[in-house]
Each structure stands twice: as C-alpha cells, then as structure tokens.
Amino acid sequence: MCLLKNDKKIIRKSGLFDEKYYLLNNPDVRNVDTDALNHFMTVGWKEGRNPSTKFDISFYLMRNPDVREAGVNPLLHYIRNGQAEGRLALPAEVMSHRTPTNMQKSPPKNLFTLANLRFAFRYIRLYGFRQFWLRAKNKLVGEKGSISNLDQSPLTIQHVSPKVSSLAFTADDEIEVVEKTVSVIIPTKNAGKDFPILMKTLNAQRGFEKIEVIIVDSGSTDETLETAKLLGATVVNIKPEDFSHSGARNLGAEAASGDYLMFMVQDALPPNDTWLATMHMTLIENDLAAVSCAETPREDADLFYRQNSWNYYNFLGINNADRIFSLPKSQDYVSLRQNGQLSDLANFISRDIFMQYGYRLNYAEDLDLGIRLIKDGHKLAFLGSNRVIHSHNRTPYYFLKRGFVDNIFLSDIFDDFVIPQIQLKELIPDLVSSFIFLSQLNSVLDSLSTPVNPEDLENLVLKSIDQGTGKKFVPSTSFFADSKFDDNAIKFLEKLIEGYDLKNNRNIEYGILHRAFRGHAQAVLDYIKNSYEVVDETLIEDVKVCFTKALSIILGSFLAFCYINRDETDSQEMKNLYSVMMEGV
Amino acid sequence: MKILYLTHQFYPEFQAGTEKFVFNCASMSQKAGNIVKVITYNIASVDNFAASLHGVQYGEYQYGGLNVLAYRYPNDPGDLHFNIDPKLGIEFAKDILQREKPDLIHAGHLMRVHPFIFAARELGIPYIITLTDFHLICPKIMLAPTPDTLCSGPEGGAACKRFCSEFPESFIMNRLALTRDLLLGAEAVYSPSKFLADMFDNSVEDLKVVVNNHGIMHSNIVPHRQFYNKEDKIRFGFVGFLGRHKGTHVLINAFNELKHPHEAQLKIFGSGGTDYVSQLNRLANSDSRIEFTGAFHSSELPRVFSSMDVLVIPSIWYENYPFTIVESLASEVPVIASDLGGMKERVINDFNGFTFAPGDSAALAEVMQKIVDNPEMLNPLKETIRIKQVIPTVEQEMYVYWQKYNEVLGVYK
Numbered sequence: 001m002c003l004l005k006n007d008k009k010i011i012r013k014s015g016l017f018d019e020k021y022y023l024l025n026n027p028d029v030r031n032v033d034t035d036a037l038n039h040f041m042t043v044g045w046k047e048g049r050n051p052s053t054k055f056d057i058s059f060y061l062m063r064n065p066d067v068r069e070a071g072v073n074p075l076l077h078y079i080r081n082g083q084a085e086g087r088l089a090l091p092a093e094v095m096s097h098r099t100p101t102n103m104q105k106s107p108p109k110n111l112f113t114l115a116n117l118r119f120a121f122r123y124i125r126l127y128g129f130r131q132f133w134l135r136a137k138n139k140l141v142g143e144k145g146s147i148s149n150l151d152q153s154p155l156t157i158q159h160v161s162p163k164v165s166s167l168a169f170t171a172d173d174e175i176e177v178v179e180k181t182v183s184v185i186i187p188t189k190n191a192g193k194d195f196p197i198l199m200k201t202l203n204a205q206r207g208f209e210k211i212e213v214i215i216v217d218s219g220s221t222d223e224t225l226e227t228a229k230l231l232g233a234t235v236v237n238i239k240p241e242d243f244s245h246s247g248a249r250n251l252g253a254e255a256a257s258g259d260y261l262m263f264m265v266q267d268a269l270p271p272n273d274t275w276l277a278t279m280h281m282t283l284i285e286n287d288l289a290a291v292s293c294a295e296t297p298r299e300d301a302d303l304f305y306r307q308n309s310w311n312y313y314n315f316l317g318i319n320n321a322d323r324i325f326s327l328p329k330s331q332d333y334v335s336l337r338q339n340g341q342l343s344d345l346a347n348f349i350s351r352d353i354f355m356q357y358g359y360r361l362n363y364a365e366d367l368d369l370g371i372r373l374i375k376d377g378h379k380l381a382f383l384g385s386n387r388v389i390h391s392h393n394r395t396p397y398y399f400l401k402r403g404f405v406d407n408i409f410l411s412d413i414f415d416d417f418v419i420p421q422i423q424l425k426e427l428i429p430d431l432v433s434s435f436i437f438l439s440q441l442n443s444v445l446d447s448l449s450t451p452v453n454p455e456d457l458e459n460l461v462l463k464s465i466d467q468g469t470g471k472k473f474v475p476s477t478s479f480f481a482d483s484k485f486d487d488n489a490i491k492f493l494e495k496l497i498e499g500y501d502l503k504n505n506r507n508i509e510y511g512i513l514h515r516a517f518r519g520h521a522q523a524v525l526d527y528i529k530n531s532y533e534v535v536d537e538t539l540i541e542d543v544k545v546c547f548t549k550a551l552s553i554i555l556g557s558f559l560a561f562c563y564i565n566r567d568e569t570d571s572q573e574m575k576n577l578y579s580v581m582m583e584g585v
Numbered sequence: 586m587k588i589l590y591l592t593h594q595f596y597p598e599f600q601a602g603t604e605k606f607v608f609n610c611a612s613m614s615q616k617a618g619n620i621v622k623v624i625t626y627n628i629a630s631v632d633n634f635a636a637s638l639h640g641v642q643y644g645e646y647q648y649g650g651l652n653v654l655a656y657r658y659p660n661d662p663g664d665l666h667f668n669i670d671p672k673l674g675i676e677f678a679k680d681i682l683q684r685e686k687p688d689l690i691h692a693g694h695l696m697r698v699h700p701f702i703f704a705a706r707e708l709g710i711p712y713i714i715t716l717t718d719f720h721l722i723c724p725k726i727m728l729a730p731t732p733d734t735l736c737s738g739p740e741g742g743a744a745c746k747r748f749c750s751e752f753p754e755s756f757i758m759n760r761l762a763l764t765r766d767l768l769l770g771a772e773a774v775y776s777p778s779k780f781l782a783d784m785f786d787n788s789v790e791d792l793k794v795v796v797n798n799h800g801i802m803h804s805n806i807v808p809h810r811q812f813y814n815k816e817d818k819i820r821f822g823f824v825g826f827l828g829r830h831k832g833t834h835v836l837i838n839a840f841n842e843l844k845h846p847h848e849a850q851l852k853i854f855g856s857g858g859t860d861y862v863s864q865l866n867r868l869a870n871s872d873s874r875i876e877f878t879g880a881f882h883s884s885e886l887p888r889v890f891s892s893m894d895v896l897v898i899p900s901i902w903y904e905n906y907p908f909t910i911v912e913s914l915a916s917e918v919p920v921i922a923s924d925l926g927g928m929k930e931r932v933i934n935d936f937n938g939f940t941f942a943p944g945d946s947a948a949l950a951e952v953m954q955k956i957v958d959n960p961e962m963l964n965p966l967k968e969t970i971r972i973k974q975v976i977p978t979v980e981q982e983m984y985v986y987w988q989k990y991n992e993v994l995g996v997y998k
C-alpha cells in the first residue's frame with residue numbers, strides 16, 4: 001500500500017500522467033468512475049494503456065527488453081532510471097515533434113507489429129475509425145493543452161458548529177439566525193418509514209428565520225401524506241403519470257416562498273441540525289450559485305454502494321477535499337462532468353437563480369443544471385466535508401437498468417461520449433461468457449480459506465480474470481442456478497438470450513464485457529484495500545453480490561450502446577428493450 | 586486513515602450497551618472508508634490466544650466484519666477492573682501500537698485497556714474518549730457505595746473517603762489525578778447524556794465534555810400505533826437485565842398495589858441473576874397477569890414494543906443513556922421512569938411519559954393507576970412523541986465522530 005502511494009506520488013510529480021487523457025481514451029475505465037492513476041498503476045500499464053501523450057508503454061517495452069523481462073511498470077522505470085540513462089519515452093519522431101533534440105528516429109516498422117495491428121483492428125471495430133485516429137494521433141503527436149487538470153481551487157468551509165445533542169433536548173449553545181427563509185423541496189412517492197425522521201430533522205435545522213418543507217407527491221399510498229401534513233409540510237399533489245424528475249422539482253420551486261431552495265430526495269437525511277446553515281454559509285462566503293454535498297452511507301449500505309460512492313468521489317476529487325467548480329478550459333465530457341456536477345441528494349441554490357434556469361430533462365437533471373450554470377460563468381461547490389446521509393441497496397436488475405439509462409443520457413448530452421460499435425447479436429455470446437465466468441469466479445471465492453488479506457484477494461480475483469481472458473468454452477445457459485442475480489434480472493436475461501442460437505457459437509472467447517468487468521473488479525478491490533486489513537467470510541459474500549451488481553451495470557451500459565447502434569434489423573427489439581430498461585429508474 | 590477502538594470487553598462474549606456503541610462506531614467508521622480494529626481485554630476465555638508479547642497473551646478474530654485484537658494477562662491482577670496503573674501492560678501496548686500504526690484511537694471504555702492510552706501519549710498518537718459510565722471517577726463504577734445508596738460524585742476524593750473507606754485515600758487521590766491527566770490529554774471527550782457529562786465536568790477540573798446522544802438503528806423500529814379508549818386494558822412492560830439495580834422489584838411491587846388489577850398486565854422482557862429472578866418470581870406470586878418472557882434478540886424489538894402500551898424503567902441507579910428508553914420512544918411507546926440520572930433526561934413529564942421518585946413503588950403505582958383508569962391519557966403523549974420526539978439515528982451519532990476524526994487529522998484542511 002505504502003509502496004503504491006509512493007509510486008503514485010513519483011508519477012504525479014513527473015507530469016507524465018494525464019488523468020483526462022487516460023479517461024477520455026479508455027471508456028471502460030471512465031464507466032467505473034475510478035481513480036485513473038490507480039487504474040493505470042494496477043492494471044492499465046499491463047494492458048498497454050498509455051498514461052499520456054508523453055509516454056508510450058508499448059514503445060518503451062519494445063525498445064527495452066530488460067524492462068520487459070523485469071516485469072516492472074515501464075513509466076516508473078523511465079522516471080527512476082530510464083530518463084537519466086538516456087532511454088526514450090516515445091518514438092523519436094514524436095519526441096522530435098515535441099522537443100527538437102538530437103534523438104534518433106525510431107524505425108517506423110516498429111509500430112506495425114502483429115500485436116499492434118490486432119489491437120488496432122479490434123479497437124476500430126468497437127469504437128470506430130474516428131476514435132482510433134484520435135487515439136493514434138494522441139500517441140503520435142500529442143494534443144497540447146487539450147485536456148485541463150481538475151480545477152482544484154482551494155475552498156475554505158466554515159462549518160457551523162453543530163449543537164451535537166440538539167436532536168434530543170439537552171443542547172444549550174446558540175448560532176446566529178439569518179433573516180432568510182429556506183424551502184426544502186422533496187419529490188415523494190411512498191417515502192417509507194424513515195420519512196418522519198427526515199421531516200423532524202429538517203424541522204430541527206437552525207440558523208434561519210424560517211424553514212418550509214414542500215413535498216411534491218405523485219401518488220403515495222402509505223403514511224407519507226399524513227406524516228407530511230402532521231409535521232407541517234406543504235403538499236403539492238401530481239398524478240403518477242405526470243411525474244418527471246425535473247417537472248416535479250420545478251413545481252415544488254414554484255410553490256416555494258424561500259430565499260433559497262434545497263432540493264433533496266425522500267430517503268436522504270441531514271446529519272445534524274446545522275447542515276443547512278453550513279451549505280448556506282458556503283454559498284454566501286464563496287459567492288456561489290449552488291452548493292451540493294457528498295453522501296455518507298447508512299448503516300446497512302452494502303459493499304457495492306459504498307465502493308461506488310468512494311470511487312465516484314475519487315473521480316470528482318472530493319473524498320478528502322471540498323471543491324469549487326467553474327467552467328474548465330477544456331469542455332470535453334470528462335472535464336464537464338468533473339466540474340459541473342450538482343446532486344439532487346442535496347442541491348442548495350438561491351431561488352432567484354433557480355427560477356432563471358429550472359430543471360430540464362427527465363434524468364441527470366442535476367448535472368445538466370450544473371453544466372448550464374458553469375457555462376454561464378457561475379461557480380458551484382461540491383462539499384466532501386459536509387455530507388448528507390443516504391444510500392440504498394438495490395437489486396442487480398436495478399443496476400442493469402441504471403447502466404442503460406446513465407449511458408443513454410450521457411451519449412445524448414455529450415458529443416464526445418464514445419460509443420463502442422457493438423450490436424446486440426454480437427453482445428449476447430459475450431454476455432453469456434461473462435456470466436459463466438462470474439459463476440466460476442464465485443466458486444473460486446467460495447473455496448477461499450478465510451481470513452485472507454486484501455492483497456491476496458486481489459491477486460486471486462485478477463488472476464482468475466486474466467486466466468479467463470482468451471479462454472474458449474462451450475456456452476450454456478445454466479449459469480443462473482447459483483448466481484446472486486435477483487429473479488427480475490434472471491427473467492430479463494433469459495428472455496434476452498432466448499432465440500439466440502448459442503450452440504452455433506461454440507468456443508466463445510471472453511470479450512469486451514470481460515475487460516470492462518476487470519476494471520470494475522479492480523475498483524472494488526481498490527476500495528477493499530483502502531478500508532480493510534482482513535477479508536473475512538462475511539466480506540467475501542458481499543464481494544460476490546458486489547461483482548454481480550458490477551456486471552449488471554456493465555451489461556446495462558453495453559445494452560445502451562447496442563440500442564444507440566440499432567439498425568432496421570433489430571429496431572423493434574431495441575425499442576422494446578428501451579421501454580423495459582427505462583421503467584422505474 | 587486507520588482508527589483503533591478500545592473497549593474493556595467485546596462481542597461475542599459480551600453484548601451490553603458499550604459493546605453495541607463500540608461495534609456501531611467501528612463498523613460505521615469502516616463503512617466510511619477507514620481501516621479499523623477493535624482492541625479489547627478478554628476476561629472470558631484463556632484458550633484462544635495464539636501469540637505472546639512481553640508476557641501478555643493475545644490473539645485476533647473477526648466479528649461482524651470487524652477485526653478484533655483481544656488480550657489478557659496470564660494472571661489477572663486482583664484490582665484489574667478498577668486500577669488505572671500507568672505501568673501495567675505498557676510495553677505490550679506500545680509494541681502493539683507501533684505495529685498497528687493507527688492515526689487515531691477512539692476509546693469506548695478504558696477499564697483494563699487504559700495502557701493503550703498511556704502508550705498512545707508516549708508515541709504521540711491522538712485519541713478521543715467517549716464516556717459510557719463512571720469508571721474513570723469511581724472505582725466502584727456505578728457511583729453506588731452500597732447496593733441501595735448512590736453518591737453524587739467523588740468531590741475531589743472526599744466522598745470516596747467518607748462512603749468507600751475500603752480504598753486507601755492515597756489510591757483514590759492518585760487515581761483521580763491519573764484520570765484527569767487521561768481526560769485532559771484527549772482531543773475531545775464525549776458523553777451520550779448531559780447527566781454523565783455534567784457529572785464528569787463537576788468532578789474533573791478544566792474538563793469540558795461534549796454531549797453526543799447515542800443513535801439507534803431505525804431500520805429495526807416499527808411504530809406502535811394505537812388510539813386508546815376508556816375501556817382499553819393497559820399492558821405495562823419492562824425491558825432489560827434483571828438485576829437489583831434495575832429495580833424490577835419496585836415495578837412488581839407497584840403492579841401488585843394496583844386497584845382493579847384485572848384491568849392490567851405486566852410483561853417482563855430480559856434475563857438476569859438466578860437469586861434476583863427467584864426473588865422476582867416470589868413477588869409475582871404466580872400471578873397470571875405477570876409474564877416473564879425471557880431474553881430476546883435485537884431484531885425482535887418490533888414484537889417487544891408492539892406487545893406493551895407503556896414501558897416502565899424503574900432503575901434505582903443513575904443509568905447513563907438507557908437504550909431501552911430511546912428504542913421505546915422511537916417505537917412511539919410512552920415511558921414511565923425513575924426521576925433520576927440519565928432517565929429523567931430522556932423522559933419528560935406529560936411530554937413523552939412520566940417520572941416517579943426512584944425506588945418508591947407507591948409513587949410508581951400511583952402513576953400506573955392513573956393510566957389504568959384513564960387509558961386515553963396515552964393518546965396525547967403518543968401524538969407528541971410522533972410529532973416532536975427526535976431520536977438520532979446511529980448515522981447521525983457517528984457523523985459527529987467522523988467530523989472530529991477529520992478535524993484531528995486535518996483531512997479537509
């Protein structure tokens with residue numbers, strides 16, 4: 001762990017790793033929202049993925065057999081030894097383009113190795129010639145200044161001192177009350193038995209002249225409406241069929257009288273009674289248009305949810321920091337996502353600004369609003385130090401849908417979002433192979449003698465994945481028997497592969513899903529290494545469920561790509577798929 | 586970051602309130618992305634220690650996803666439970682800390698495991714303390730000189746000298762000085778109740794304890810909704826350990842004094858010492874309206890609180906933060922409790938229940954009789970609890986610590 005930390009520090013300092021370049025050129029890594037450098041250090045360099053335009057892994061290994069044989073990270077070798085020894089980081093013609101020195105030109109034929117050609121063929125097939133050209137161009141000439149670093153503006157958050165025990169009876173300290181009103185807006189539908197706790201905690205918030213809660217309810221049949229009225233909330237009713245994520249929140253805003261709006265969800269919970277006041281103070285003191293905050297999980301949050309949040313916050317750079325967002329120099333997909341994110345779990349915004357913009361779209365309306373705000377020159381903040389309690393344990397079927405919906409949306413709003421050119425009929429054998437592999441991996445995990453340390457678990461899992469890569473096998477559909485998939489997922493998957501003649505697809509190879517799964521598995525293992533010293537039987541069970549959900553979200557993503565790539569031969573099937581996937585997310 | 590949690594005893598052998606708190610704390614901290622380990626003393630077993638260091642036996646095991654290091658001395662010192670000897674086990678503790686390299690230590694109870702705090706101070710490791718009882722200011726732990734008396738704190742050792750003369754004065758004074766040193770050296774000292782915090786603030790000069798109520802797992806709570814009419818029969822309930830200090834005998838005596846006794850029931854949930862339970866059975870005198878239902882698993886809380894209309898907590902000692910009271914209130918079941926210590930802090934007359942003079946079965950019977958005669962008086966209490974009573978969640982409780990950890994270690998600086 002310490003060694004990895006030191007190595008990362010050395011690489012960061014060298015300037016030879018470019019996070020944006022890495023994420024833009026590796027869609028499977030991007031889908032995981034994992035720490036890019038971590039991925040490069042643990043997996044990426046072994047798979048020949050370049051860290052930036054300034055260093056070519058394949059070239060370096062080809063030119064330096066001693067490094068290849070030593071099996072060490074070539075970039076680290078270059079920084080520690082190679083550079084001083086005069087070894088080249090890039091083919092000479094690339095270097096000469098960048099820095100006119102006396103380096104020798106490398107023979108062009110070296111780029112046309114069989115391995116490179118095979119890789120190029122596969123890459124073009126999946127991602128298209130344009131992406132291949134961009135990648136090749138990056139490799140050959142570099143794109144100076146095309147990718148900006150995370151905007152790491154320092155942000156000082158003055159936490160309003162919580163009354164700590166104020167949720168009971170005993171606290172006696174006071175905080176300054178500002179003459180402002182906050183309207184908390186929560187779309188609801190059967191908000192569940194924790195809803196009264198949310199309402200009471202909101203009513204207990206301090207620091208404002210008035211706090212009103214507005215719920216926009218789309219057909220609750222449980223105690224939600226009764227609780228809301230009993231605890232003083234304003235209720236706006238809409239028909240279930242009229243609900244949309246944007247529309248419901250916009251309606252709530254119209255009914256609000258507050259100077260500020262706080263958009264929340266029905267299963268989130270403020271952690272203390274000064275949570276709102278801290279958001280407000282952050283907004284005022286930093287002259288921001290809106291402030292969001294990270295979530296901290298509930299006590300029953302499963303491993304998948306926790307690692308997903310942790311990796312996502314690493315991606316946003318807020319696990320150990322508060323960040324101010326503004327329009328980045330580069331407006332590529334990754335930069336906009338990293339600098340325009342707001343979250344509907346907790347979105348604090350002045351009413352005046354919100355009424356100018358409103359929410360749009362029926363999905364990811366928070367990200368869309370954030371990007372519109374920074375494009376107009378506003379600043380936002382995303383806090384890691386002030387959090388909202390929230391998490392939910394969803395089924396694999398939900399995550400299958402979630403992967404689908406996320407990628408449909410992202411491809412809609414970002415022009416540079418890369419879509420692999422894959423069709424459903426090509427994906428099915430890949431799907432079957434991945435699910436068979438997962439069932440085999442579960443058996444391997446079952447046979448593990450616990451407790452083990454996280455590094456041993458990592459080695460075992462990655463070895464199993466790597467041994468599976470390129471392996472041929474006879475397909476079957478019996479892989480659900482011992483799986484962690486829920487009944488809805490199994491029904492869906494059985495229907496999806498029904499009608500595909502798998503018998504004629506003998507000797508399937510693990511393919512693109514398998515590779516994407518490796519990225520997800522690595523992200524899970526990174527989280528485990530960060531949070532556990534020992535892996536016991538309980539955690540192994542969690543890992544199995546976690547991998548099942550990870551594969552579900554990957555499959556959902558690739559089904560979205562198939563939908564986007566649909567043609568006349570499968571358009572009806574794809575439309576049916578679309579309506580099933582969009583329902584209930 | 587890596588955080589070590591200290592407690593005098595732990596699961597699976599011990600499952601009381603402090604163990605629950607330390608488990609929640611360590612488990613939530615792990616879920617927040619920290620590496621955690623619980624360090625505890627094991628008085629229950631001598632068999633499971635695989636290693637030895639400086640003559641101290643120790644071993645590791647996993648419980649509920651947590652890594653636990655348990656140790657014990659080959660021969661327990663006779664004063665192990667109340668001595669705060671800075672030399673006892675210090676070399677062992679230092680070596681373990683140097684091996685574990687924690688960024689921070691959070692103590693849930695210092696009985697037996699105090700060497701780790703002395704070692705942390707020597708090694709410059711920051712620590713915070715959550716008080717869960719009076720151990721640090723009372724060698725008898727409960728501020729009860731005898732089973733039927735309570736004292737109001739050490740008063741600089743004067744009370745100990747007067748009420749607990751079996752302890753030499755020099756021992757008491759030295760112990761209080763060490764306590765003060767340990768507490769003032771902490772980055773912060775927390776207490777789940779104001780009562781416990783005030784007791785320490787009044788006993789230790791310059792100390793300022795911060796109150797952070799224990800949270801509960803609301804996922805395990807189901808509100809008991811009922812509207813009472815004049816003719817309804819009332820079911821009183823007791824939940825807890827059956828020991829003299831818990832005052833169950835006071836409750837049975839009060840129940841026996843009720844007029845129109847056929848109109849009420851008493852359910853007693855819990856188990857305890859054989860002698861005391863026999864005494865309670867004698868008091869109950871085979872009355873079919875008094876039911877001893879035995880111990881129950883925490884997952885059965887909804888069943889427990891749906892089977893009673895009012896909870897009675899008649900303890901004749903202070904109690905610090907009785908989980909049973911907050912679980913009852915979270916279940917929207919009003920509480921009758923002794924007007925004492927941590928109980929009277931949670932139960933407010935005519936708001937969420939009633940209090941009575943501790944140990945006074947006649948006073949308790951009077952309150953119970955009023956409810957038996959007027960069951961509908963429970964309705965406004967239940968309504969108030971539903972609307973106004975806020976019981977923190979375990980996540981809200983742990984958030985306070987999460988923020989303190991970040992502050993001490995400069996995470997967001």
